Amino acid sequence: RNRTCGNRIRQRDAVLTKPPGSLGRLEELALWLGEWQGTERPTLDKVQITIFAGNHGVVQRGVSPWPSEVTCQMVANFEHGGAAINQLARNAEANLNVVCLQNLQATEDLSQTAAMTEDGFLSAVSDGYRAVSKDADLFCAGEMGIGNTTPAAALCAALLGGSGSDWAGRGTGLDDKGVQLKAAVIDDALTLHGSAMSDPLEVARCLGGYELAAIMGSVLAARHHGIPVLLDGFVCTAAMLPLVKIAPEVLDHTRLSHCSAEAGHRKLAKALALVPLLDFGLRLGEASGAALAIPLLRGAIACHNGMATFAEAAVSQKSDSPTE
């Protein structure tokens, strides 16, 4: 994070042909991108979107109305260009790739045992770390995994407090009965793993999932390479919770792209003091919210990099005491 660049960005912003502060959040976004990219003129020419895909043993308990096969089928849909994220990535002129964790073999059922072995967990974190291209200007983390709002909600309950019913939502379309079952499954898991709850990474291993672990790894890699990150929705944000518990500043190089319609996301974002860029009621995952927000960042840097200064445009400046 380059604060010298940040100061120069602030200095330039102050003389652009607009009232100070009048571009609101666009000004803050240009500053954020420039500080983390280490440049006075941020760029977004190489934007990487990665979908981490994984499966979940807990689906056997009936926590999703969709069968686990859909994870693999949707990966094929991504590869053939037919999913929402393909259209949104093209709209955002971003590169899209998909990383299947553990060949889409499911985790264990987190309500019966630890979701992952230590090797499996670390391997997924490492897969995520290695997925980030060092020369990207921006990294967008997304996920696909039938059933993965259950581990996401379980992580929230374990690390922020509350029970299954506080964090379980409809996911991809559960009815009321399904949500009750999901909450009960989460409560079973919290009881089972109670003794592990003091170590956030152990919580991630016991209650999380491969694609959630990979998201952690990828966000760390992006930080290491000086790449700002757009987080996607509920699962993506929840995946970062274990690291936030260890080091709250771990999200400084990230922005939350949107607030999901999934029940727990607004509460989670508030707990992490993240202000979403968009509030569009999306609840699809696949990095769809992150991809949708990319052009907003491009607008921010277009203004910062391209606007004329007052001197260049010969525009009169504001009077300090206009009413006297």
Add this chain to the structure above:
Amino acid sequence: RNRTCGNRIRQRDAVLTKPPGSLGRLEELALWLGEWQGTERPTLDKVQITIFAGNHGVVQRGVSPWPSEVTCQMVANFEHGGAAINQLARNAEANLNVVCLQNLQATEDLSQTAAMTEDGFLSAVSDGYRAVSKDADLFCAGEMGIGNTTPAAALCAALLGGSGSDWAGRGTGLDDKGVQLKAAVIDDALTLHGSAMSDPLEVARCLGGYELAAIMGSVLAARHHGIPVLLDGFVCTAAMLPLVKIAPEVLDHTRLSHCSAEAGHRKLAKALALVPLLDFGLRLGEASGAALAIPLLRGAIACHNGMATFAEAAVSQKSDSPTE
């Protein structure tokens, strides 16, 4: 508004490879665009952004920290490509043009007399009407006019109730003393024009401004041509109030692009039941919020037009009673 197209859009949306409703507001936006364009496959190839520029006699009362010359200087800045809107229009791949009303001659001081003559008012409405290209896919209305948050706030007070202090904001950067003065000027105007308040168009003539009148005309023209409209910020929304009072459905073909940081905008949007697409704290005008939102609409139609159906992608569908 073509409801047959709307029904076909709904039918297609239901079989795209995503859980029903999971694209949230993107689904609603594709439907809105298709219904007003009269097509099952909405397009955004020809997007027109028009900035209506005008000057205001009331500036002589000290309601803006910037001199009136800045309106003309900023028009030159638009023409040379140096303003925020030039960058945002390019980012959105939209065409930008500027219409100067009455050669930028100021209205009368609305706190002393009617802002416009009947001829001047109707001429501005007509200029706005003729500014809209019949073959545009989307029209974005914006404005530039030093001092124009004063007529905007006056329209709100006259047509929605309240006094100057309920609607006067900082505009381009007034201090507390300036805001108090602005509120007092608006109260003077409300008292002066009290007898005209029963006729919304007479309110528009006495308290408005040329560029506000032109916005009304342009939004009507867009509707006549079947062109959906993105409204910009506080001044743009307030400009439509007189027509809303006459025919509340006049905004059905519009969406509000953003909620401005200008004090009255959130209240005004709520009164008109408009839900902004963005909440970025912008307060610049120039159609900047509308331009910023264009790529979100492109994302909506990209998903609708480009996604594969469940049958095409061979993805399994949701079970109706997963938990039984």
